[in-house]
Amino acid sequence: MNTPFFKYGLFGDDVSLVIAFVIGIGFGFFLERAGFGNGRKLAAQFYFNDLTVFKVMFTAIITAMVGIYYLSVIGWMDLSLVYLNPTYIVPQTIGGLLLGFGFVIGGYCPGTSCVSAVTGKIDGMVYLLGIVVGIFIFGEIFPLVSNFYNSTPMGQITLSQLFNIPYGILVFAVVMMAIGGFAAAEWAEKKLGNKIVEP
Amino acid sequence: MKNFFPKLSLNKKLALLAFILGLIAIFAGNPYRGSSVTLDTKELSLIVDKTVDHVSAEELADWIIQGKSDFKLLDLRTEKEFNEYHIPSAELVPLAELNQYPLLRNEKIVLYSEGGIHSAQAWMLLRANGYKAVYMLFGGLEEWADKILFPKLAQNATPEQTTAFEKMKEVSKFFGGSPQVGGATEEVSSKKPMPKLEMPTGGSAPTAGKKKKKEGC
Amino acid sequence: MSSTSNEVQHGPKPYWNPYLSGMGLGLVLLLSYVIMGRGLGASGAFSSLVATGVSAIAPEHAKANEFYNEYLADTTKSPLKDWLVFEVLGVLAGGFISGALAGRIKKTVEKGPHISVSGRLLYAFVGGAIMGIGAKLARGCTSGQALTGGAVLNVGSWAFILAVFGGAYMFAYFFRRQWR
Numbered sequence: 001m002n003t004p005f006f007k008y009g010l011f012g013d014d015v016s017l018v019i020a021f022v023i024g025i026g027f028g029f030f031l032e033r034a035g036f037g038n039g040r041k042l043a044a045q046f047y048f049n050d051l052t053v054f055k056v057m058f059t060a061i062i063t064a065m066v067g068i069y070y071l072s073v074i075g076w077m078d079l080s081l082v083y084l085n086p087t088y089i090v091p092q093t094i095g096g097l098l099l100g101f102g103f104v105i106g107g108y109c110p111g112t113s114c115v116s117a118v119t120g121k122i123d124g125m126v127y128l129l130g131i132v133v134g135i136f137i138f139g140e141i142f143p144l145v146s147n148f149y150n151s152t153p154m155g156q157i158t159l160s161q162l163f164n165i166p167y168g169i170l171v172f173a174v175v176m177m178a179i180g181g182f183a184a185a186e187w188a189e190k191k192l193g194n195k196i197v198e199p
Numbered sequence: 200m201k202n203f204f205p206k207l208s209l210n211k212k213l214a215l216l217a218f219i220l221g222l223i224a225i226f227a228g229n230p231y232r233g234s235s236v237t238l239d240t241k242e243l244s245l246i247v248d249k250t251v252d253h254v255s256a257e258e259l260a261d262w263i264i265q266g267k268s269d270f271k272l273l274d275l276r277t278e279k280e281f282n283e284y285h286i287p288s289a290e291l292v293p294l295a296e297l298n299q300y301p302l303l304r305n306e307k308i309v310l311y312s313e314g315g316i317h318s319a320q321a322w323m324l325l326r327a328n329g330y331k332a333v334y335m336l337f338g339g340l341e342e343w344a345d346k347i348l349f350p351k352l353a354q355n356a357t358p359e360q361t362t363a364f365e366k367m368k369e370v371s372k373f374f375g376g377s378p379q380v381g382g383a384t385e386e387v388s389s390k391k392p393m394p395k396l397e398m399p400t401g402g403s404a405p406t407a408g409k410k411k412k413k414e415g416c
Numbered sequence: 417m418s419s420t421s422n423e424v425q426h427g428p429k430p431y432w433n434p435y436l437s438g439m440g441l442g443l444v445l446l447l448s449y450v451i452m453g454r455g456l457g458a459s460g461a462f463s464s465l466v467a468t469g470v471s472a473i474a475p476e477h478a479k480a481n482e483f484y485n486e487y488l489a490d491t492t493k494s495p496l497k498d499w500l501v502f503e504v505l506g507v508l509a510g511g512f513i514s515g516a517l518a519g520r521i522k523k524t525v526e527k528g529p530h531i532s533v534s535g536r537l538l539y540a541f542v543g544g545a546i547m548g549i550g551a552k553l554a555r556g557c558t559s560g561q562a563l564t565g566g567a568v569l570n571v572g573s574w575a576f577i578l579a580v581f582g583g584a585y586m587f588a589y590f591f592r593r594q595w596r
Contacts, residue, residue: 004453007331017502019451024515025561026444027456028513032514034437039526039540041431043595048437055434056441057563059213063442064567066220070540072230079230083330083454086563087572092561095554096576100583104591106543107519107526109558110551113544114504120523123479123540130544131459132511135466135505138552142483159569167231168224170569175221179214181559182435186210188543199428199520213435266491 003071007081028115037115039107039123041197046104050197051185058178087154107129108160243326252322253337254309256346262372263287270307273300275317276340286343287309287374297321302330311336311343348376445563452499455564459551461504463487465493470494483552499564500560528595539594554579 006016033057035041044050048130071077103109107125108116113131142149160167189196207215246252262270265284274281274289281291292300294317302308308330310318318335325333336343350371352364368378430435448456467487471478478484487495515521527536553556554576556565562580565573 003449003450005567007453007590015498016452017497020499020502021506021509023444023451023456025446025449025502025506026504026506027441028507028510029510029514030437030440030444030510031507032520033432033440033518034434035431037511037515037520040528040595043588047592047596052431052434054443056438056565057558059435059438060441060563061566062217062221064445064449064455064563065569066217066224067442067446068567069224070220070227071450073227077450079568081534082449082568082572084568085561085572087570087575088555089572089575092572093579094578095550095552096406096561096579097583097586098550099554099557099576100550100580100585101587102543102545102547102550103429103519103558103580104543104584104588105594106540106547107546107595108540108544108578110462111456111507111557111559114458114507115515116526118508118512119515119521122523122525123527123536126537127536127540127544127547128462130541130546131462131548131551132466133457134545134548135463135552136470137482138482138549139463139466139470142481145553146482152234155569157326157571159574164570167569168227168438171224172221174569175217175224179217182214198430199518208432210435213439266489268489 003077006083007078027111028118031115032119035125035197035199036112037119037121038197038199039116039121039127042112043104043107044107046198048192050186051189052196054185055182058181062175062178065171065174071166071169084156084158086156088150088152089154090152091149102134104109252334254334255337256343257367257370259286259336259343260347260374264370264373270309270311271302272311273297273321275310275312275321281315286340286341294321297324306330307334309334309336309391312338312339314341347371347374349379350376351379372393428520428522430536442567445567449567454499455560455567456503457500457556457564458504458507459548459557460500460560461498462548464498468495495545521543528593530596531594536594541589567574 005011011019024076031037035052036056041050042053045053055166066083068077068079073080099109106113106123107123108127110131113124113127117128138145154162158167160170163170165173204212204215222273245337259272272286272289273292274285275292275294275297277293278291281289285291289311302325308325310319310321310325310333312321315335318339322333324334338345346367347370350364350367352361364378371378445456448454464487467478467484470481470484471488478488487498512521525533525536527533531539547557551561554561555572556562556576558580561573562577566577
């Protein structure tokens with residue numbers, strides 16, 4: 001078995017759009033199941049009341065990471081065919097800070113705001129409008145920031161290459177960090193009076 | 200120990216599962232297959248036989264005119280030749296440097312050289328290194344010059360040939376070529392200067408440093 | 417954990433165990449990698465939308481701009497005929513299905529008790545705009561950069577994850593009135 005299927009030319013662009021839609025349904029479904037359509041629940045992460053965001057995000061990351069790792073090790077997936085977003089470390093860090101700032105003001109991120117809007121939250125709909133305007137602003141100022149946007153390029157690089165640590169050991173380390181984080185999160189929620197946000 | 204596992208809460212079971220999978224990962228090895236790929240010679244010969252490893256000059260011209268940016272065009276000739284003329288949007292990669300050239304295995308790569316030999320060698324090299332989507336420009340630059348830059352219409356052409364030629368004329372002009380009607384057949388093409396390099400001005404030719412559209416967010 | 421009794425089945429159902437929904441999310445992401453060789457995303461779809469809009473109103477202006485042009489470069493097809501656009505349409509559908517099954521679809525404004533509706537909506541708009549700018553600067557959002565890149569140990573993605581949490585915790589205090 002050779003995966004990723006698309007990169008081996010098993011189907012074309014048009015079929016890939018159908019797949020995109022189906023995968024999107026799964027994505028949206030689990031986001032909503034987790035409670036990510038609710039701005040209060042998302043924001044509560046940053047006041048230590050409800051650490052669902054952290055738990056869901058890192059569970060998702062380690063699930064996919066472990067899956068990709070094992071599929072590649074047994075030879076079912078060619079990891080070198082998987083798209084890796086190139087790293088531009090400084091603009092990405094600054095962008096991340098801005099995103100965190102926007103998150104705590106607006107209460108959503110782009111993906112969750114879609115789920116929020118479609119389940120009737122008016123703030124989610126307004127937030128979506130905000131994203132569109134924000135991207136428009138970015139587009140308009142792009143000539144001014146393009147130098148910064150393209151600064152500190154590091155190419156397509158993984159942590160394994162950066163620190164020169166075997167990939168498998170990093171997988172273990174990330175899993176351990178996540179489990180430790182989850183234990184700490186459960187403890188913190190109990191300690192701080194468990195103000196889990198329910199719908 | 201027997202009833203240890205069922206007694207755990209769901210969350211702890213999941214954590215235990217994650218821990219075990221993580222622990223095995225330490226010893227499971229490198230997920231990248233590296234360069235020791237075995238060549239499926241049968242598959243290769245099938246590809247060669249069906250000539251699906253080829254891109255015709257017309258196809259490539261179409262892609263460039265339409266501004267398609269999902270492929271990388273590599274020129275395998277020398278720097279001098281490259282500076283004299285190259286197909287718009289091509290990047291110069293001498294054959295010897297091909298192995299060090301930053302290419303992604305998931306990129307569509309189109310190779311061309313003067314004739315076809317160098318690109319065929321490079322094609323094999325890349326396939327052996329696990330690049331899947333590698334194509335050669337059929338007939339190389341010679342064919343490109345004949346078909347795209349200086350297309351000819353024979354005097355005794357059929358109507359089909361004429362309509363095809365009319366279409367080709369536009370394409371040729373886009374690349375700064377000069378289509379020829381009638382005239383003696385063979386010797387006209389013998390020595391035509393290649394068009395100047397800055398020619399693809401009109402239309403929506405991709406800019407030199409064209410970027411692959413992001414697959415990320 | 418929150419296996420509350422099922423006696424009262426009015427009102428919306430509780431959210432799932434975060435680890436189970438996280439695993440679901442991770443498996444969807446894994447599936448995307450297996451089938452497509454790429455991860456998920458969200459903000460890119462909105463970029464295509466914005467680029468299409470700008471190009472419809474001022475085509476010359478859009479063409480001259482490197483950022484828009486990246487989404488418009490391939491003139492063989494509409495920029496809206498894009499993988500991420502269809503994926504986000506799926507997200508909308510999936511979110512609706514899940515919300516409908518759990519009885520959580522309700523016209524409302526999520527906010528803390530100490531802020532007016534219009535105040536909350538203003539914040540949502542401004543937050544969205546800042547997020548839009550940040551996501552483009554970082555070349556991705558929480559889906560496209562954090563989740564997707566995090567799972568393949570992408571350097572930029574992990575720097576981004578730390579920065580997002582760092583940024584949010586740094587500023588959370590100043591906006592507490594909105595939520596608590």
